[in-house]
Amino acid sequence: MTTKPLRIGLIGTGFMGRAHSNAYRRVDQFFDSDHRIELRAVCARTEDAVREFAGRWGFDSHETDWRRLVERDDIDAVDICTPNDSHLEIAVAAAANGKMVLCEKPLARTAAEGAQMVAAVEQAGVPNMVWYNYRRTPAVTLARQLIDEERLGRIYHYRAQFLQDWTIAEDLPQGGAGLWRLDAAAAGSGVTGDLLAHCIDTALWLNGSIQEVSAMTETFVKQRHHNLTGKVEPVGIDDACAFLARFQNGSLGTFESTRYARGHKALYTFEINGEHASIAWDLHDLHRLQYFDHRDDSRTRGWRSIHVTDSDMPYMDKWWVPGLQIGYEHTFVHQVADFLQGLDRGETVAPTFRDAQETQQVCEAVLESAKDRSWHAVAQDR
Numbered sequence: 372m373t374t375k376p377l378r379i380g381l382i383g384t385g386f387m388g389r390a391h392s393n394a395y396r397r398v399d400q401f402f403d404s405d406h407r408i409e410l411r412a413v414c415a416r417t418e419d420a421v422r423e424f425a426g427r428w429g430f431d432s433h434e435t436d437w438r439r440l441v442e443r444d445d446i447d448a449v450d451i452c453t454p455n456d457s458h459l460e461i462a463v464a465a466a467a468n469g470k471m472v473l474c475e476k477p478l479a480r481t482a483a484e485g486a487q488m489v490a491a492v493e494q495a496g497v498p499n500m501v502w503y504n505y506r507r508t509p510a511v512t513l514a515r516q517l518i519d520e521e522r523l524g525r526i527y528h529y530r531a532q533f534l535q536d537w538t539i540a541e542d543l544p545q546g547g548a549g550l551w552r553l554d555a556a557a558a559g560s561g562v563t564g565d566l567l568a569h570c571i572d573t574a575l576w577l578n579g580s581i582q583e584v585s586a587m588t589e590t591f592v593k594q595r596h597h598n599l600t601g602k603v604e605p606v607g608i609d610d611a612c613a614f615l616a617r618f619q620n621g622s623l624g625t626f627e628s629t630r631y632a633r634g635h636k637a638l639y640t641f642e643i644n645g646e647h648a649s650i651a652w653d654l655h656d657l658h659r660l661q662y663f664d665h666r667d668d669s670r671t672r673g674w675r676s677i678h679v680t681d682s683d684m685p686y687m688d689k690w691w692v693p694g695l696q697i698g699y700e701h702t703f704v705h706q707v708a709d710f711l712q713g714l715d716r717g718e719t720v721a722p723t724f725r726d727a728q729e730t731q732q733v734c735e736a737v738l739e740s741a742k743d744r745s746w747h748a749v750a751q752d753r
């Protein structure tokens with residue numbers, strides 16, 4: 372088998388820059404593909420820091436201007452791990468240079484930006500993918516398999532939460548390194564685009580399209596010191612958001628996210644209730660899937676906690692022996708592996724930019740609904 376190189380140019384060296392670099396370094400050792408990752412270049416704005424990052428993670432070279440990186444002839448795929456306000460510009464430039472584009476979520480700050488990004492990659496005809504990595508948690512992939520096998524029957528309810536507590540302090544500033552998520556200009560929105568986008572992506576994947584939503588949002592701390600301007604400025608993001616949803620399959624959804632739930636760090640949970648069975652998942656215990664089947668014998672019927680580690684479970688034949696669990700970072704390894712195997716077959720791998728645009732449109736309807744306090748249809752013009 373001859374292997375083809377896939378030369379990566381990664382932009383952004385923060386949380387996701389590290390998660391993706393780790394995945395690129397691991398994938399060839401655990402998964403098979405005709406393509407082999409080469410870490411060709413990494414980009415961040417500070418010379419010393421990006422040089423150190425390149426050395427630590429094994430990139431051949433570094434850049435301090437992403438525009439130079441996307442023009443380089445020795446890069447096949449550009450990976451965008453920067454804050455949301457730069458996704459559009461980088462993705463459009465990368466596609467115009469004929470690069471494959473992998474982009475962190477949310478695809479963009481708004482659906483209008485997202486639409487431009489979808490057009491750019493599709494006009495250029497380049498493979499593209501968005502890092503909604505939770506789909507590739509083995510327990511979540513198993514949930515999808517159980518739903519595809521119609522074990523749940525008709526679905527009645529989809530319930531998701533993503534709870535954190537890190538922005539409660541009133542003296543926490545907004546803007547700049549580490550705190551761009553509190554700055555609406557950089558992030559686009561607050562918990563809706565940052566956290567609910569994950570819940571929405573998983574929900575669309577497991578339970579199909581959402582038709583309409585009714586939402587409320589709140590900004591609990593109205594103004595914060597801005598690290599970039601040096602002034603106290605109004606806070607433009609939603610600190611918390613809850614919304615109701617009607618899915619196309621007739622089921623009802625409730626979604627909630629906040630960064631003000633004291634005691635919760637990254638509590639992403641979902642539960643799906645069907646006619647015959649229910650499933651539930653919890654990021655804090657990500658290697659388990661809870662399953663209840665009403666068709667079981669009534670004397671032994673109950674919620675099962677499935678330890679998703681056996682080799683016949685999604686992705687698990689590539690890792691250790693049954694009983695030994697894997698974690699958060701592996702979801703990114705799985706996403707790279709699927710992308711490479713998609714290239715082998717000449718097939719697109721979900722979620723593409725177009726798939727992620729559906730999440731963008733749900734987020735948009737949610738934010739509009741919260742603004743005018745009425746139900747909003749989700750745009751279907753993807």
Ligand SMILES: NC(=O)c1ccc[n+]([C@@H]2O[C@H](COP(=O)([O-])OP(=O)(O)OC[C@H]3O[C@@H](n4cnc5c(N)ncnc54)[C@H](O)[C@@H]3O)[C@@H](O)[C@H]2O)c1
Pocket residue numbers: 382383384385386387388414415416437451452453454455457475476477502503504548549565
């Ligand atoms: N898939 C997930 O679960 C997940 C988790 C966290 C973040 N994200 C997404 O990943 C993206 C990055 O988030 P993060 O948590 O890694 O942020 P971060 O603040 O940790 O890192 C951002 C990086 O981008 C760099 N950067 C900013 N502007 C740049 C520019 N113009 N040129 C080059 N580098 C630039 C910063 O220096 C920093 O290295 C966001 O879109 C975020 O929503 C996704």
